[in-house]
Amino acid sequence: MDLKTLLQAGGDRRSLLKGMGVAAIGLSFGGGLAGCSQEAGKKLANGEDGTLNLYNWDDYMGETTLADFKGAAGVDVKMDLFDNNDTLFAKFRAGNPGYDLIVPTNDFVERMVSADMLQKIDKAQIPNLKNIAPEFIDVDYDKGRQYSVPYTWLVLGIGYRKSKLASPPDSWKLLFDSDQYKGRIAVLSEAGDMFRLYAKYLGKSVNDITPADVKIIEALMIKQKPHIAKFHSDDGQDLLAKGEVDLVLEYNGDIAQLMAEDDDIAFAIPKEGSQLNSDNFCIPKGAKHPKNAHAFINFVLDAQHGKKVTETILYPTPNAAVKALMPDSYKNNPATYPPADQLAKCEYAKFNPDLQPLFEEAFTRVGAA
Amino acid sequence: MAEQDWKQQKRPFAAVSTLPLLWTLLFFLLPMGFVWFYSFGRNAGLTEIDIVGTLDNYKRATEWLYLGIFLKSLAVAALVTLICLIVGFPVAMAITFVSEKWRPWLLLGIMLPFWTNLLIRTYALMIVLGQQGYANQGLEALWSGASWLKTLIGLQPLSTWEPAPLLYNNFAVVLGLVYVHLPFMVLPLYSALDRLDKSLIEASLDLGAGHFRTLMKIIVPLAAPGIIAGVMITLIPALGAYLTPDLMGGTDSQMIANVIERQFKRANDWPFGAALSFLLIYAMFILIAMQGLRKKPGGDAR
Amino acid sequence: MAFFKRTAHAPLEYSKSLWMRGWVALVMLFLYIPLFVLMAFSFNDSKRNVVWRGFTTKYYGIAWENAQLWDAMMNSLTIAFFATIFSLIIGSMAAVMLWRFRFPFKSAVDGTMSLPIIVPEICLGVAFLVFFSWIGWPSGLVWPINLGAIIIAHITFCFPFVTMVVRARLASFNREQEEAAKDLGASEWQAFRDVLVPHIKPALVSGALLAFTLSLDDFVITFFTSTPGTDTFPVLVYSLVKRGVTPDVNAASTILILLTVLLTAVALKLQGAKALADTH
Numbered sequence: 001m002d003l004k005t006l007l008q009a010g011g012d013r014r015s016l017l018k019g020m021g022v023a024a025i026g027l028s029f030g031g032g033l034a035g036c037s038q039e040a041g042k043k044l045a046n047g048e049d050g051t052l053n054l055y056n057w058d059d060y061m062g063e064t065t066l067a068d069f070k071g072a073a074g075v076d077v078k079m080d081l082f083d084n085n086d087t088l089f090a091k092f093r094a095g096n097p098g099y100d101l102i103v104p105t106n107d108f109v110e111r112m113v114s115a116d117m118l119q120k121i122d123k124a125q126i127p128n129l130k131n132i133a134p135e136f137i138d139v140d141y142d143k144g145r146q147y148s149v150p151y152t153w154l155v156l157g158i159g160y161r162k163s164k165l166a167s168p169p170d171s172w173k174l175l176f177d178s179d180q181y182k183g184r185i186a187v188l189s190e191a192g193d194m195f196r197l198y199a200k201y202l203g204k205s206v207n208d209i210t211p212a213d214v215k216i217i218e219a220l221m222i223k224q225k226p227h228i229a230k231f232h233s234d235d236g237q238d239l240l241a242k243g244e245v246d247l248v249l250e251y252n253g254d255i256a257q258l259m260a261e262d263d264d265i266a267f268a269i270p271k272e273g274s275q276l277n278s279d280n281f282c283i284p285k286g287a288k289h290p291k292n293a294h295a296f297i298n299f300v301l302d303a304q305h306g307k308k309v310t311e312t313i314l315y316p317t318p319n320a321a322v323k324a325l326m327p328d329s330y331k332n333n334p335a336t337y338p339p340a341d342q343l344a345k346c347e348y349a350k351f352n353p354d355l356q357p358l359f360e361e362a363f364t365r366v367g368a369a
Numbered sequence: 370m371a372e373q374d375w376k377q378q379k380r381p382f383a384a385v386s387t388l389p390l391l392w393t394l395l396f397f398l399l400p401m402g403f404v405w406f407y408s409f410g411r412n413a414g415l416t417e418i419d420i421v422g423t424l425d426n427y428k429r430a431t432e433w434l435y436l437g438i439f440l441k442s443l444a445v446a447a448l449v450t451l452i453c454l455i456v457g458f459p460v461a462m463a464i465t466f467v468s469e470k471w472r473p474w475l476l477l478g479i480m481l482p483f484w485t486n487l488l489i490r491t492y493a494l495m496i497v498l499g500q501q502g503y504a505n506q507g508l509e510a511l512w513s514g515a516s517w518l519k520t521l522i523g524l525q526p527l528s529t530w531e532p533a534p535l536l537y538n539n540f541a542v543v544l545g546l547v548y549v550h551l552p553f554m555v556l557p558l559y560s561a562l563d564r565l566d567k568s569l570i571e572a573s574l575d576l577g578a579g580h581f582r583t584l585m586k587i588i589v590p591l592a593a594p595g596i597i598a599g600v601m602i603t604l605i606p607a608l609g610a611y612l613t614p615d616l617m618g619g620t621d622s623q624m625i626a627n628v629i630e631r632q633f634k635r636a637n638d639w640p641f642g643a644a645l646s647f648l649l650i651y652a653m654f655i656l657i658a659m660q661g662l663r664k665k666p667g668g669d670a671r
Numbered sequence: 672m673a674f675f676k677r678t679a680h681a682p683l684e685y686s687k688s689l690w691m692r693g694w695v696a697l698v699m700l701f702l703y704i705p706l707f708v709l710m711a712f713s714f715n716d717s718k719r720n721v722v723w724r725g726f727t728t729k730y731y732g733i734a735w736e737n738a739q740l741w742d743a744m745m746n747s748l749t750i751a752f753f754a755t756i757f758s759l760i761i762g763s764m765a766a767v768m769l770w771r772f773r774f775p776f777k778s779a780v781d782g783t784m785s786l787p788i789i790v791p792e793i794c795l796g797v798a799f800l801v802f803f804s805w806i807g808w809p810s811g812l813v814w815p816i817n818l819g820a821i822i823i824a825h826i827t828f829c830f831p832f833v834t835m836v837v838r839a840r841l842a843s844f845n846r847e848q849e850e851a852a853k854d855l856g857a858s859e860w861q862a863f864r865d866v867l868v869p870h871i872k873p874a875l876v877s878g879a880l881l882a883f884t885l886s887l888d889d890f891v892i893t894f895f896t897s898t899p900g901t902d903t904f905p906v907l908v909y910s911l912v913k914r915g916v917t918p919d920v921n922a923a924s925t926i927l928i929l930l931t932v933l934l935t936a937v938a939l940k941l942q943g944a945k946a947l948a949d950t951h
Contacts, residue, residue, distance in 0.1 A: 053899040058910040080902045081910035086634035093416045094800045098810035098899045115415035230537045360636040367623040375774040389765035396827045400802035459694045482702045483884045493705035556877035563873040598839035630793045646794035653789040657782040
């Protein structure tokens with residue numbers, strides 16, 4: 001046996017083992033491999049033991065939600081934290097390390113579906129799905145919502161310090177193609193997002209980029225680079241708060257949180273339109289507690305419990321029932337809920353495995369230029 | 370003292386070598402073996418890698434774009450190491466010559482900041498260095514003081530203060546890396562200096578050599594193994610730094626580790642990331658092995 | 672070992688010279704200013720850690736109640752403890768092997784053992800990810816056995832640092848002492864324990880400090896070897912980046928810093944400053 005087949009056989013053996021493990025659990029209603037695990041013994045009515053391994057972003061859950069769920073369903077939620085989608089995906093490449101529920105962003109839902117990492121959602125177990133606004137059920141990145149349940153949504157735009165700008169920013173031009181605010185600008189370090197938003201600036205769809213466009217955009221980026229203070233890794237709101245920059249490319253939810261502390265901050269979506277994002281609950285393959293995971297999703301989608309989550313994290317919610325319960329100060333915040341005509345020009349980015357390496361290499365060149 | 374042939378000392382040799390060799394084989398070479406194979410592979414789909422024995426990844430990794438970034442990273446790391454050596458040597462001397470009562474406190478004093486999480490410390494350093502940070506406030510106070518002094522003696526006051534760009538540029542990266550890597554230099558220096566035969570220094574001073582000459586002629590040569598160790602364990606990790614350039618650097622501060630990290634994460638291109646990593650590894654391996662070979666003929670160099 | 676007992680000689684009192692003291696003071700200032708800022712900002716009345724908005728102690732309460740934070744601290748300290756012990760053992764063995772013996776492929780072994788220092792963290796992280804998944808390392812074990820994979824990974828990248836430091840120290844060892852001990856009837860092991868180990872003690876202290884620090888601060892490799900329930904403090908902190916580091920993490924760090932100083936002071940008091948100082 002040569003090493004190539006050995007390597008592949010290694011992967012197969014593991015998934016085989018895992019498959020056998022899952023089958024064993026299924027057969028013995030959660031017995032089998034659970035012998036050496038921490039929560040062995042106690043069984044719930046649904047046949048699973050009282051554990052749920054949740055892999056979530058930080059500060060992304062209601063303050064009492066996990067305790068409330070334990071009270072309601074008797075399931076002890078163990079929450080671990082990840083810092084971005086890339087690391088989440090990289091970690092799952094070698095197989096599910098033991099999580100039952102994860103919260104990837106829309107393009108990574110697509111990516112994980114095509115990498116065969118996710119289980120189908122059993123909608124019968126989530127009656128509260130009815131609370132989700134229809135526009136969030138019918139989405140391109142997961143047709144018919146087979147693999148994901150929306151949790152929050154976000155839109156990219158320009159956060160800015162009102163007192164330092166002559167007029168509110170209305171175009172990506174200020175960030176991407178102008179020296180008007182030289183040295184006072186921070187943009188994202190995420191290559192894909194940057195190239196897609198430049199495409200928006202050039203009047204194209206975020207999903208219509210060609211390799212020729214990548215070249216054009218790269219040249220634009222290199223031209224603009226001397227005027228940029230920082231490529232930030234999604235902590236742009238801190239740069240704005242500290243006064244390091246006056247204009248920052250960020251998500252509305254992050255800017256909305258800062259606006260609550262600082263009156264001089266505002267958020268705008270440029271007239272060219274922007275990119276939407278949505279974080280979703282997904283159940284990875286190999287999850288040992290899929291029923292608990294479904295129960296938890298259903299619990300969080302409940303209007304009252306969902307309200308507690310939204311009150312803590314203050315992000316826009318796709319849950320119409322939750323939104324209806326929230327106070328006006330949240331519902332009418334123009335950063336959290338930008339006007340509908342602006343949102344109409346925004347799109348979800350599709351996952352494109354061919355373009356991603358081109359984006360990365362071009363962005364490396366921009367950094368080295 | 371000559372090295373002993375392992376055959377004449379089989380049992381002591383086995384006693385000290387079994388565990389390190391086994392560990393290296395099992396928990397370093399074997400895991401790295403997977404990645405090494407990936408470096409000759411090609412992405413087939415999102416998670417599968419076909420090991421096809423291609424050299425394309427290495428070809429791409431040796432393109433000028435990546436070589437340039439590598440050379441720049443090397444220059445930054447070398448500068449950081451040099452600064453650490455200059456800053457750290459007197460500190461290591463102080464630890465060596467201080468009274469025994471104070472030594473543990475000095476050692477602890479050097480190490481304590483490093484038991485606080487790197488990211489938290491880096492954020493704190495960034496608060497100090499920001500445009501409205503304390504460093505700039507201090508500089509502004511000095512500036513206006515100087516301006517006031519000038520008016521006092523009848524000269525034009527200085528122009529208005531502009532915050533110094535202390536953050537988000539290459540200066541910040543070097544400063545941040547020095548901050549992070551200083552103990553990596555001080556500790557080996559201290560452990561090497563500590564064994565100095567003080568009578569040599571006394572003799573040198575008695576014979577009329579100045580402190581500086583004594584330092585260069587006696588202390589530095591005697592501390593050489595410690596200096597080499599310190600340089601190695603400062604330079605190499607500094608070369609692999611990714612967090613400091615990411616957080617404190619400007620738009621042109623990316624280092625080779627940032628590029629490698631992106632391949633494994635965002636680009637999802639493990640074969641290319643592996644090739645980039647292994648180029649770095651080959652270079653270092655050759656360097657270290659050559660150092661070993663160079664010393665061998667003498668036999669007693671270590 | 673009282674081999675070179677220091678006698679107070681005026682020319683050698685570098686620690687008393689003004690420029691030396693000034694230099695050390697400056698370096699300490701450089702090292703500690705960010706730490707003081709960190710401590711000050713643990714009293715900052717703002718969720719974000721960047722602008723001063725007034726004094727509060729509420730984040731100490733929040734940090735105290737945050738079970739996840741303390742679990743992560745506990746995990747980190749446990750991992751660092753075991754990783755340090757094993758790195759010291761394996762690292763010093765490797766150092767003695769490379770220093771004392773001549774054996775085939777020595778240069779290659781030498782180079783290989785230094786490699787974990789140069790391998791980019793992310794690369795080693797991915798290597799361990801694939802490796803542990805290949806051998807089917809189980810998840811969901813009881814604490815602290817569930818930290819095993821992380822500890823193994825940490826030992827791998829920590830021990831070469833110990834090797835480097837110890838080897839630099841061994842270069843000055845006078846083998847005749849060991850021979851003399853053996854002539855006087857000491858066994859190989861006794862000579863090792865009573866002559867060699869005391870000589871390399873400062874290097875062992877340095878090596879242990881390095882290994883402990885490296886293990887405590889590692890994020891990337893830990894992330895790729897962690898399973899549910901094994902989040903360490905750095906993993907927790909890095910997940911905060913997206914939303915900014917919050918003051919309760921500063922508060923927890925402040926508590927930890929003060930605790931370290933206090934424990935060291937007590938330990939030094941109890942031992943009469945002997946343990947660390949008596950390195951001769």
